[in-house]
Amino acid sequence: MSLTVPFKQVDVFTEVPFRGNPVAVINFLDTDESEVTQKQLQAIANWTNLSETTFLFKPSNNKCDYKLRIFTPKNELPFAGHPTIGSCKAFLEFTKNTTATSLVQECGVGAIPLTINEGLISFKAALFDFEGISDEVITGYEQSLGLKFIATPALLHTGPEWVVALVEDAETCFNANPNFTVLTQQTKQNNHTGIILAGPKKNAPIRNSYEMRAFPTAENIDEDPVCGSGSVALARYLQELYKFEETTNITISQGGRLGRDGHIVASIIKETDGNTSYHVAGHSITVIDGKITL
Structure with missing residues (x-):
């Protein structure tokens, strides 16, 4: 089965292109997560060859706005910081949401609250000791x-x-x-x-x-x-x-x-x-x- 989905590459922790840390973001918000395999996601992350590639899915937790899966070229991560901010930026653009001031991301470590203030995106980290x-x-x-x-x-x-x-x-x-x-x-x-x-x-x-x-x-x-x-x-x-x-x-x-x-x-x-x-x-x-x- 051939499947074509939206894709963005976002430069994070910068307002100047090519001076931050890039993340590739693939939009599966309109695709059931069961329709793609772990092997396919890992192959895409290996191909982009960035430190992280992320995949946006519909959330399984109704208190969250989206589910994010994060991959390095070799394996899946429960959480990563710059992919979280870059994927939030991409989600807002994919959904044409220009008014949100807060969102909640579902990922491997749980629910991550985010705030948006004049283009500055912030996440609250899960408490790690x-x-x-x-x-x-x-x-x-x-x-x-x-x-x-x-x-x-x-x-x-x-x-x-x-x-x-x-x-x-x-x-x-x-x-x-x-x-x-x-x-x-x-x-x-x-x-x-x-x-x-x-x-x-x-x-x-x-x-x-x-x-x-x-x-x-x-x-x-x-x-x-x-x-x-x-x-x-x-x-x-x-x-x-x-x-x-x-x-x-x-x-x-x-x-x-x-x-x-x-x-x-x-x-x-x-x-x-x-x-x-x-x-x-x-x-x-x-x-x-x-x-x-x-």
């Missing part, structure tokens, strides 16, 4: 990255399994030159997706503005240009490290080493019930609009 890692593993990562951490790293469960580590400043982060062969071996051996490396910017308020890099080497990707789930992991790590008592916005720049210029706002929000929630916001722009045939 963190855990410590051994000194031996930390030392191994320092050696493969060729630098020293300024605080004890931690493992953050944000869908991907990110190890978050801080260095002295943004320049140290930007200039890091990992041994990717060794780092890939280490992350796979430790069952970690990869490393989120960050350093504070000297000329910005300390603890509030960071250069960040993401090395998802266990996925056979050396560096992700701009990473939403990584920014959640960084915000959660910073909250644990610095114990912010008020709502705090963390501004993150990423992608410069790859010729990109991504910008993320990760918010640590103190709720009225005393809980803390984590939100990631960014702009996005559609750069390809067409159709794909299965």
Whole structure:
């Protein structure tokens, strides 16, 4: 059976085409999910060869606006940040919805609330905890990255399994030159997706503005240009490290080493019930609009 469906490629965490992180979005909103196979979806993701390709389906949860399935070229993910924002942008365009201020996405980790404000799309991350890692593993990562951490790293469960580590400043982060062969071996051996490396910017308020890099080497990707789930992991790590008592916005720049210029706002929000929630916001722009045939 031949099936032709709408397709978009959206550049995320940027307002300038080709400077953010692209995601391919395929519209199956008018197709029953049972009509396509896991093998077909994986083949499409392998063909686009982007870090993630997503598929929009009708939700199975009536409290959600759509269901999102997220694939790397090799496997399906329960959640990822930049595909969530880019797919929301595509959903609004596919459905010609110009007035929505909030939506709910169904995905592998559950229901993800989204807000839309003058083109800025934000998602509320599911609450993921963190855990410590051994000194031996930390030392191994320092050696493969060729630098020293300024605080004890931690493992953050944000869908991907990110190890978050801080260095002295943004320049140290930007200039890091990992041994990717060794780092890939280490992350796979430790069952970690990869490393989120960050350093504070000297000329910005300390603890509030960071250069960040993401090395998802266990996925056979050396560096992700701009990473939403990584920014959640960084915000959660910073909250644990610095114990912010008020709502705090963390501004993150990423992608410069790859010729990109991504910008993320990760918010640590103190709720009225005393809980803390984590939100990631960014702009996005559609750069390809067409159709794909299965």
